[in-house]
Amino acid sequence: MKLQDKVAFVTGGSRGIGAAIAERFGDEGAKVVLTYKNSADEAAAVVETIKSKGGEAFAIQADSGDEAVVRGAVRKAAATFGKVDIIVNNAMFGTPGRIEDVTSQEFEAALAVGLRGVFAATQEALLHMGSGGRIIMIGSTIGDVVNFEGVSVYAMMKGGMASFSRALARDLGTRGITSNVILPGPIDTDGNPADGGMAKFVLPLVAAKRYGRADEVAALAVHVASEEAGFINGALLKIDGGLTA
Template sequence: MTLPLAGKVALVTGASRGIGAAIARRLAADGADVAITYVSSAQRAEELAAQIRAGGRRAIAIAADAADAQAVTASVERTVAELGRLDILVNNAGVFAYGPFEDETLENYERVMAIHVRAPFVAAQAASRHLPRGGRIITIGSCLGERVGAPGMALYSLSKAAVVGLSKGLAQDLGKRGITVNTVQPGPIDTDMNPADGEGADHQRAGLPLGAFGTADDIAATVAHLAGPGGAFITGTQISVDGGFSA
């Protein structure tokens, strides 16, 4: 049986762990060759790339800080140079920002916006020069870009809401080439950054109709659908995978 992403090449940013790693593994399982980027977790990134290669796919790990626009562009170009093409871009790299609005610094604002907004913009622009008809751009947003559930989230929510507007605009700009652009918005997901048994987890669960955290594989499944044949007529939208947080 032909795999849905056979012959495709994907680039997943910030994929050494958590949601990004799950996305990279799922795209590879569906047949894609995969490039991943990382900042500091070189060993984890190389181990993931080795796992993907052991499964019969090509994979490379690229050191690239999403806050560095030149590094973002270089990661796209290296993917094309080493893997031969680019069909799927997944903008996943991110940081969490939380704290009183009155105490927020301009320095942190610039860092968060650079990683969450400028990096997807730069990566999409670089990728658009290579993506063929049927190409995909998928950005990982957040349920907090849709609904802010508590104080202290203004900066984070601002940055995640901005990627929705970026995706909608790119869907218009790239649609004539048959390229789809969408945002996936995770809710509480059990990762090492937000463990289901961590501080504040019970409060998060209380706001979920399903009453439980999701998994990184839940997000990967939605990304895989958008990246595959089933996502061909989905563009310019945001899909919440949040256990009902935004309901």
């Protein structure tokens, strides 16, 4: 098992990519703590899936846009399992729409979840993380290449996350802690289904002519979190089927 005895903290781990990562980490031997905001039943199902295979996991209701709550959730994970080896900043807040139509409230909510919450969770996790630790950001190809209109705030949020991660790689390299960003392209989830309205715009741009699967992103996350990925640091790792080729 690639993550045996590691402790992983996954924000937004009740659905989609976050749930797939949490379950795969559990399969690889990690003790998993996942957060959710509203999806209590889905979070409980992820925890039960991990436990049914002999793993250890629990879920914490935590709004990723509330810095104090996020810090408390990380502290609870560390208090329960004694440390935090891996943090996956996956929680997101979508803000579709042309820049003229984005409200100040939507903008602030995006920043709270996508940047302030990421900062708070990461800073808190570092208090409980030793050499060999892993910081993983779930960004987006949109943070690097914008293929269509109406995603300016989302692009800014994900681009900021990527820059933060690269800077962390510099700050933490001597501690033996890596920081990397996974940049998914179109992934088939409840929020962006392969048969949804966006597909007609996105699919023609994808070399593979299909949406990706959440478990494919999870497989990449496992590798980045593993010991064998110790020299991958400050990287932007695209998994997009050739969308940005």
